[in-house]
Amino acid sequence: MLCFFGNCQVAHMRATLASTGETTTYVRLPHTDFFTDADVGPRHVAFRRQAVAMGLEKNLTSRVLIPQQELRTLKPAVIVTNLFNERPVLTRADDGYSVSISQNDLAKCSRAQREWLLAGFVFRQADPTGYARRFVEYLKRLRKAYPETPLVLLDRLRPCPAIGPSPRSLLHEWDERFQEMWAVISQGAMATGGVRFFSLEAATARFCMRAAHGIDEAVPFLRFDDELPCLARPRGCPPDQTPDPASHARRDIEHFSASFSEFLAKLLVSGVAPREPDAAHRAWLAAPYAPRPLDGTALRQLLGSGDAHRTAIALGNMILRKKPATEALLEHARDIPAQQNVLNMVRGYALAFPSVGIVRWCAMHAKKAARDLAFREEGYLGNYLGRVEAVAQAATARLASAMRAREAISA
Template identity: 30%
Template sequence: MILFRGNCQMQFCAEAATAAGLPAGFASLASPVTLARSPGFVPPLLAKMIAAAGVGEYLHTRELADQFLPPPESPRPDVLVVNLFHENTPLFLHEREGHAFYIDPRALDAAPAFGRFIKRHYRAIAPNPATYLDRLANMLLAWREALPDIPLIVCGRMSHFPGLGPSPHSYLQGWGEACFDAGREFAAWAADLPGVRYLDADRIMAGVMARSGTPVEAHFPFLRVRPADDGALAISRDLEHAGGLWPAIVAKVEEALETGQVAYAPDEAVPASWDKPFAPERLDEAAMLPLLISGSNYKAARAVGQFFFRPETDFTELLVTAAPYMPVCHNLLSMVRAYGRWRKNPVLAGWCEAHARTAATFTANGEAYREEYLGKIEDLARMLLAPGTV
């Protein structure tokens, strides 16, 4: 069995492994701090209070056992794979006992008695981004000590090459500044640990893109958009979600298990274009509509991303046409909301109405997710229909 640990990137890898017929497991991690400060067991009162308050959903799959304990040795995995996962904040630090854990702060309001317990015994903290790699190194050493005979693979994350822009973004704070120096030093250090191999995400993704022949937008379609100080838009590309990367990582893990080494093919080399300024693709509406109605969050986001680089055209009507077919996805919704705030076209309220009907029936990620998602649609509609919007 391949045991993946980390954030959603490792979850996607576990899903890709399962789709390939490989036994795989996954567990979410919140921060290396939770293991570093662990008493060696799950604090029983904390577990009891979370269960009694019914707020386990607010752990967002970062289960207490995975926060406080190293991966279990039984059933024995064939390999343990962990990525450079971003940290969830805030963490809650016990004032007297010193342990720390993550739960969504909204849990404190959802269950007032639990909130009083947390406020009485814990205080919120945020780890220093500058020392993240040190924390991760300590976690890996602890895992290596706890599981000395299990192969360990560390999966890197995408570096912030300008050609992957505009303004590449990672959810790991400070990674843009660290990826080309401290990140590579960490990779070399990890690869020298006994029984540890390091996977270069840049090289693996370069191979995926070379073999597909498709542009950056097809692999990293999600954008983060906000107003800039000069009244324009500040646009950054989300490098966390790259659909084609996960099966390629799984294949590389399989290969490393068979050979004991990590090797790269000739096409798995960072191309020169990644070091050049980003140039957006340009699709016409005839090409965008099939993407929007495909039911794929990646394809739909690729189309919506076009809108922000075409200020001369209002694509609101196109969005409304596609609304009944667009999938429930927070990253995609964030882009549509940004477009609505930018254009302020009340016609987009029709998109909100249609998409809310889809979202109302989406329960796969739990009730808290559904309520938050519907609330964001409602907020967008309210803004669009406010007097004086246009």
């Protein structure tokens, strides 16, 4: 059995292998302290009983601390873990028992449910500067629980020219202190013993050197801040003065595409997962990123794929190459999935290329989302539709601003 401990990065690898018939299991860890030496079985059972009585099972079931006694029943042939980011947890002051619930889920709780939780628990956000040390301690506890089981440690992407726009990691301070943090973690892992490194940098280079869309095919999502410049150039503005949107874009290195997750999973089971980049990999990582040209046919194929990752490739390409294609977006409005990361990129497009067409797209997308997301938990659809409306409002405001700029130049 292959056991995966961590966040969505290893969860998607596990899903790929499970679909091929491999025996796997996944333990979601929102905090390095969640894998503990303490036998919390009785406390866990008591809390679960109370949570069910309060109607909180839906919010907490998949997020409750896994008791050590349950983990001991696992018989893994290999354990795979990654450098998962930590989330705030609710911790009971008297015995340290912890559960994880998102702020969004907490906000959905009734007043009585929130009062019960907050009366016995306090929110605890781990000190981000101590992550490397805490992760080493987590590895030691994992080794103690499974002294003979091989451990595979999947590391993280680091900022480098090939990744493109400034990387955005959910692991606090990784983007700025990755060398220092990795030095502590890698040394601690070697001291722990029986840990094999799986270099994400090397795997990314190997994948992207053969991928049609390069790095955009591995980690396709980009984030854009509110300062993203409007690229609807006023009449009379010289082309060389058009703002560069890449300076306001950040590569989301947290969320992998399905094809990249599948590639990583195959590398894992093949036994040839790279431990460090070779010369060819390092050369690719050092080469500056440039979005690859897409003609109209290729763009429409991506937008019409119905796949979130392929849609993101098209949106990012249009923004970074300053090549709007709002007509194509409208043409494939029914194909573009209702997905948060895609919507974030549409928002970036709306800020860069505001138009009446984008406002129309938002109206069409809202109808699609109402159908496609009706099955989601209470509150999710309303939240998503609110974000769609915010994109329409941002486009309208930018469009009005661009028109005023044109009028000022004409005057």
